[in-house]
Amino acid sequence: MDLSTLPQNQKVATMARVLQAEIIGGLHAAEDQLPTEPELMKRFGVARETVRRALQVLKEAGLVMSVQGSGTFVRRRPGRTTLLREFLPLGGPTDWIDRGSESWIPLAPPVWGRGEVPPELAERIGLGGEVSVWVCVRGIDADPRVPLQLVRTYVPVGVAEKLPGIEKAASGAAVVLERLSRTGSPLSWTLTDGARMPEQSEAVTLDTPIGVPLVQTLRITRQDGVVVEATEYVVSSERFCLTSRPDQETDSLDSAEGA
Structure with missing residues (x-):
């Protein structure tokens, strides 16, 4: 999926593209939970706000969904x-x-x-x-x-x-x-x-x-x-x-x- 709405912030864009590639490549399967915000902050060397903005990009693209109190999960996309x-x-x-x-x-x-x-x-x-x-x-x-x-x-x-x-x-x-x-x-x-x-x-x-x-x-x-x-x-x-x-x-x- 083309992340055509990527923000100008390079760190946000880079993180979103990396996670997108991992999801499409099967590293994170449908309904798998993504790493936590602290884990993503450490992995990418970014602030919490950057992590949240990158995850929001993925949500808007339909790749992930948030479950309150549980975390962020790979969204099972409906069959076309x-x-x-x-x-x-x-x-x-x-x-x-x-x-x-x-x-x-x-x-x-x-x-x-x-x-x-x-x-x-x-x-x-x-x-x-x-x-x-x-x-x-x-x-x-x-x-x-x-x-x-x-x-x-x-x-x-x-x-x-x-x-x-x-x-x-x-x-x-x-x-x-x-x-x-x-x-x-x-x-x-x-x-x-x-x-x-x-x-x-x-x-x-x-x-x-x-x-x-x-x-x-x-x-x-x-x-x-x-x-x-x-x-x-x-x-x-x-x-x-x-x-x-x-x-x-x-x-x-x-x-x-x-x-």
């Missing part, structure tokens, strides 16, 4: 599976894990609210100001139910106001697009797959380290040339790589094998 993603004409997507095994289910009631498109998406989506936002956290029907996918749908307030009751609907983009399709004007959309870094709240929601990129699919729907809906689907690149059927049309398709 293939996410096959298909999009249906009126919403979707229909997603499967491992090419067809299980579909997503909401892990909590999805909610509508009012908000703004995040700055990093606003320009790409072409929406600014207040929008209606639908948020859903999804997983698979397993025990325990682990949050695996975060979905956000953005609808211009003006569009939402023309769809009475839309903000009380349990569904997000699917019901929006279905309602819009009845107006007679055809809908068109673009799909783009890529990656971005998570926000702190997203990392917590998806139980993924803050330093692990998210695999992102962004759909933008237009009607009469105007953006009427945009939905972002994100999953942790630590858990998934992305693929699609050969006949699926997207702007770009990246498998996000890095991270």
Whole structure:
């Protein structure tokens, strides 16, 4: 894993790289406890603060985890599976894990609210100001139910106001697009797959380290040339790589094998 967020402090960076190499090389296996802070201070000839900062770098990269009162342990990283993603004409997507095994289910009631498109998406989506936002956290029907996918749908307030009751609907983009399709004007959309870094709240929601990129699919729907809906689907690149059927049309398709 690329420690792209290494600090400028050379001692911290050196220590983090050495421990990273040892973990990847198997010297410290999954669930093994790392040496204590005093032991690391002695080994690297550094102050306690340097040790803590280096360990924090490894935590953010998803390599280690702290257990209060016990120490720092090598984190068992989840196995990566293939996410096959298909999009249906009126919403979707229909997603499967491992090419067809299980579909997503909401892990909590999805909610509508009012908000703004995040700055990093606003320009790409072409929406600014207040929008209606639908948020859903999804997983698979397993025990325990682990949050695996975060979905956000953005609808211009003006569009939402023309769809009475839309903000009380349990569904997000699917019901929006279905309602819009009845107006007679055809809908068109673009799909783009890529990656971005998570926000702190997203990392917590998806139980993924803050330093692990998210695999992102962004759909933008237009009607009469105007953006009427945009939905972002994100999953942790630590858990998934992305693929699609050969006949699926997207702007770009990246498998996000890095991270």
